[in-house]
Amino acid sequence: MIRRPPRSTLFPYTTLFRSPDLTLSFINPRLFDDVSFHPCVRFKRWESERILSFVPPDGNFRLMSYHIGSQNMVAIPVYVRHNISFREIGGGKLDITVGPKQTMGKMVEGVILEIPMSKSVLNVTLVSSQGKYTFDPVSKVLVWDVGRIDPTRLPNLRGSINLQSGAPPPESNPAIAVQFSINQLAVSGLKVNRLDMYGEKYKPFKGVKYVTKAGRFQVRT
Numbered sequence: 001m002i003r004r005p006p007r008s009t010l011f012p013y014t015t016l017f018r019s020p021d022l023t024l025s026f027i028n029p030r031l032f033d034d035v036s037f038h039p040c041v042r043f044k045r046w047e048s049e050r051i052l053s054f055v056p057p058d059g060n061f062r063l064m065s066y067h068i069g070s071q072n073m074v075a076i077p078v079y080v081r082h083n084i085s086f087r088e089i090g091g092g093k094l095d096i097t098v099g100p101k102q103t104m105g106k107m108v109e110g111v112i113l114e115i116p117m118s119k120s121v122l123n124v125t126l127v128s129s130q131g132k133y134t135f136d137p138v139s140k141v142l143v144w145d146v147g148r149i150d151p152t153r154l155p156n157l158r159g160s161i162n163l164q165s166g167a168p169p170p171e172s173n174p175a176i177a178v179q180f181s182i183n184q185l186a187v188s189g190l191k192v193n194r195l196d197m198y199g200e201k202y203k204p205f206k207g208v209k210y211v212t213k214a215g216r217f218q219v220r221t
């Protein structure tokens with residue numbers, strides 16, 4: 001479940017001598033929607049040509065933020081196979097597997113699954129094939145810190161869920177909140193075309209780093 005279209009941000013980092021004039025163009029600017037800019041951006045140039053023209057401040061700053069238009073389908077780069085079930089008496093079972101999907105060979109890292117359990121859950125007895133899990137008996141939140149996913153050995157968490165004595169089974173299953181990051185991948189499909197500098201004679205080093213991170217990403221069970 002995606003609560004809203006993916007939100008993206010461009011964070012340039014500049015250590016340029018003096019104050020050069022820069023232009024940044026994209027291969028597919030039609031993907032942009034709901035755009036907001038840093039004050040240094042010349043908005044009229046963007047409106048007419050879809051080119052970012054600006055004089056950057058020193059250091060790290062937010063050049064622009066944007067949504068990907070709802071007409072553009074964004075492939076979710078991870079999947080979660082889940083089976084959470086409860087019996088009338090005795091508790092329930094949990095079986096979760098997480099894996100990469102359409103990541104262009106890039107590693108999925110920093111994977112964390114957070115599952116808010118029902119108040120009737122007493123504790124859990126689980127076995128994790130990778131990473132570690134914790135269950136807070138006060139907040140009733142199960143957290144599985146997976147880390148990096150190895151596509152050849154998908155992480156799995158399974159075991160039993162113990163309910164309080166005499167408590168009825170939960171009326172509905174919990175949603176699973178998923179966190180992850182993928183370096184050098186932009187699931188939006190956005191790509192930088194070129195960066196040009198004007199008014200200076202020296203030749204700068206130019207590079208682009210793409211990072212995909214989960215926002216409010218939830219899986220309904």
